Amino acid sequence: MKQLLELYKQWRGAEPAVTEKLPGAGSNREYYRMTDGEGRSVIGCVGTSRDENHAFVYLARHFTKRKLPVPEVLAVSHDELRYLQTDLGAVSLFDAIRGGREAGGRYTLKEQDLLKRTICALPDIQIRGARELDFSNCYPQPAFDTDSVLFDLNYFKYCFLKATELDFHELKLEADFRLLAKDLTAAGDEQCFLYRDFQARNVMLSEDGSPFFIDFQGGRRGPYYYDLASFLWQASAKYPHKLRRELVYEYYNALKQFTEVPSPHHFVARLSLFVLFRQLQVLGAYGFRGYFERKQHFIDSIPPAMQNIRELLDATYFPYPYLLSLLKRLVDLPQFQRISATASRADGYKTTDKNPYKPHPQDGPATFSKYDAQGPLVVKVYSFSYRKGIPEDESGNGGGYVFDCRSTHNPGRYEPYKQLTGLDEPVIRFLEDDGEILTFLDSVYKLADAHVRRYIQRGFTSLMFSFGCTGGQHRSVYSAQHLAEHIHEKFGVEVRICHREQKITQVLQKK
Numbered sequence: 001m002k003q004l005l006e007l008y009k010q011w012r013g014a015e016p017a018v019t020e021k022l023p024g025a026g027s028n029r030e031y032y033r034m035t036d037g038e039g040r041s042v043i044g045c046v047g048t049s050r051d052e053n054h055a056f057v058y059l060a061r062h063f064t065k066r067k068l069p070v071p072e073v074l075a076v077s078h079d080e081l082r083y084l085q086t087d088l089g090a091v092s093l094f095d096a097i098r099g100g101r102e103a104g105g106r107y108t109l110k111e112q113d114l115l116k117r118t119i120c121a122l123p124d125i126q127i128r129g130a131r132e133l134d135f136s137n138c139y140p141q142p143a144f145d146t147d148s149v150l151f152d153l154n155y156f157k158y159c160f161l162k163a164t165e166l167d168f169h170e171l172k173l174e175a176d177f178r179l180l181a182k183d184l185t186a187a188g189d190e191q192c193f194l195y196r197d198f199q200a201r202n203v204m205l206s207e208d209g210s211p212f213f214i215d216f217q218g219g220r221r222g223p224y225y226y227d228l229a230s231f232l233w234q235a236s237a238k239y240p241h242k243l244r245r246e247l248v249y250e251y252y253n254a255l256k257q258f259t260e261v262p263s264p265h266h267f268v269a270r271l272s273l274f275v276l277f278r279q280l281q282v283l284g285a286y287g288f289r290g291y292f293e294r295k296q297h298f299i300d301s302i303p304p305a306m307q308n309i310r311e312l313l314d315a316t317y318f319p320y321p322y323l324l325s326l327l328k329r330l331v332d333l334p335q336f337q338r339i340s341a342t343a344s345r346a347d348g349y350k351t352t353d354k355n356p357y358k359p360h361p362q363d364g365p366a367t368f369s370k371y372d373a374q375g376p377l378v379v380k381v382y383s384f385s386y387r388k389g390i391p392e393d394e395s396g397n398g399g400g401y402v403f404d405c406r407s408t409h410n411p412g413r414y415e416p417y418k419q420l421t422g423l424d425e426p427v428i429r430f431l432e433d434d435g436e437i438l439t440f441l442d443s444v445y446k447l448a449d450a451h452v453r454r455y456i457q458r459g460f461t462s463l464m465f466s467f468g469c470t471g472g473q474h475r476s477v478y479s480a481q482h483l484a485e486h487i488h489e490k491f492g493v494e495v496r497i498c499h500r501e502q503k504i505t506q507v508l509q510k511k
Contacts, residue, residue, distance in 0.1 A: 004032065016034040018033075018035040019032055019044075028048050031045055033087060042074060043084070050080045052217050053080045053083065055218075056216070062129070063129050066128055069125075070213050070214070070216070071214060088212045091205045093200040093203035093204075093205055105238035112243055114209055116247060119250055119251045121254075122254070123251065127193075127224075130221070143220050143222060149180070149185065150177060156280040158284075164330065168326050176322050176323035184223075184274065192224045194219055195227045196220065197215060225274040228248070229274040235304035235308050246429075248268075248271070272318075273318070276309075279312065290302065302336070306336040309331055377494075378461060379464075379487055380497075381466075381481075381484040383422070383472055383479070383480035383500060385469070385471050385473075386470065390468065393462075397464075399466070401447070402467075405469040412470065414430075422476070422478030423504075428478065444479070445486055449490065492511035495507070
């Protein structure tokens with residue numbers, strides 16, 4: 001502390017009038033608010049790792065040079081164990097959205113706006129911040145790679161999984177760990193700055209609500225999906241499904257302003273891998289801090305994290321069979337009993353909407369397969385208006401399922417939606433917020449899954465689903481598109497979509 005005061009004196013020319021130690025976070029770094037006689041304050045930091053401090057100082061200066069919203073480093077000691085930075089105030093995003101979090105995920109419009117502003121600012125530091133950045137200054141390593149993934153996965157195995165006393169085959173688990181690590185590090189999206197500890201506690205808010213980023217000293221080169229998964233699937237945040245979906249949508253559109261992005265289908269598929277990885281990673285941390293250090297806060301955080309995994313397994317298939325079977329056994333252990341249905345809804349999961357961002361059909365096919373189809377089945381999905389009749393089956397098989405969507409709430413009755421279709425985001429939000437269409441599709445999915453699976457087994461080549469509503473514009477279009485994407489993602493067969501009244505066609509190619 002004496003040396004920090006000396007650094008302040010060298011910088012300011014006098015000792016601070018008031019020095020206040022700030023509450024500690026998760027690291028061994030100590031922070032102080034140092035205020036002069038005129039009320040001007042700065043933040044002083046004392047660390048125990050020169051390399052960690054060096055990383056922060058280098059990154060902060062680089063980001064400041066690029067005019068990114070980070071604290072400016074004002075002075076650094078010769079040994080780099082102490083430094084001064086601008087004071088960004090005392091209000092973090094974590095504090096600002098406390099009400100929504102404590103209300104079980106019922107965030108106010110003001111809180112939602114703060115989250116959207118934050119998630120839209122993230123690509124700026126990820127992409128523009130990476131330009132001309134010398135990643136060799138990063139700590140403890142310059143890049144997200146296979147070794148770092150395997151380290152975190154084994155952290156989960158030894159600090160959490162073994163503590164549950166669940167029997168498992170280590171070699172089989174290790175094989176799936178290596179496959180997951182390979183997939184996480186395989187894509188060519190690693191040239192951005194991976195914040196790594198992107199969470200609401202590390203975002204400070206200015207008086208007008210603009211976000212500023214702190215505690216990025218653990219950053220490195222890596223894929224942008226990691227930070228998005230870290231932020232939105234943090235179990236304690238309890239982001240509701242609709243809000244999480246909107247935040248992914250906002251981030252995706254913001255990202256497009258800085259770099260070329262994959263199709264939404266591919267984006268969601270890649271994101272799901274990082275969500276799985278992050279859940280395992282945090283459970284490793286919770287296990288160590290809770291089971292071994294016996295800190296109750298981390299033990300209390302385990303059930304929401306397990307709920308995230310349970311919902312992820314229900315919604316998405318991953319090509320790691322032994323890991324998936326093990327996780328299914330894990331979430332069924334008595335100590336990780338299911339969270340109530342109310343809590344589950346507050347945590348943001350709806351069984352009928354598998355992805356947090358639904359793409360427009362022109363964005364092309366997905367690249368993430370549930371499993372390879374075993375027959376040359378082609379599925380055709382139509383939307384239509386009952387006024388113009390049920391679509392004919394050109395295969396000569398007489399047609400298949402026809403579902404009537406007219407019992408559900410019709411957005412076409414309202415002026416803002418009359419010129420839109422079930423492919424447009426405002427209509428999607430209307431239907432999903434109302435919820436009737438989700439209940440309707442839940443039953444459709446179960447019926448369709450059984451039918452597609454049986455057709456594949458029997459080697460049939462054609463199956464048809466049709467959805468009708470009054471005008472063939474809103475409810476039927478939404479339902480047809482979602483069923484088509486669901487079948488394609490789950491079974492990998494070719495799916496042909498025809499929104500007849502909208503004159504829109506699309507083919508999702510066999511995987």
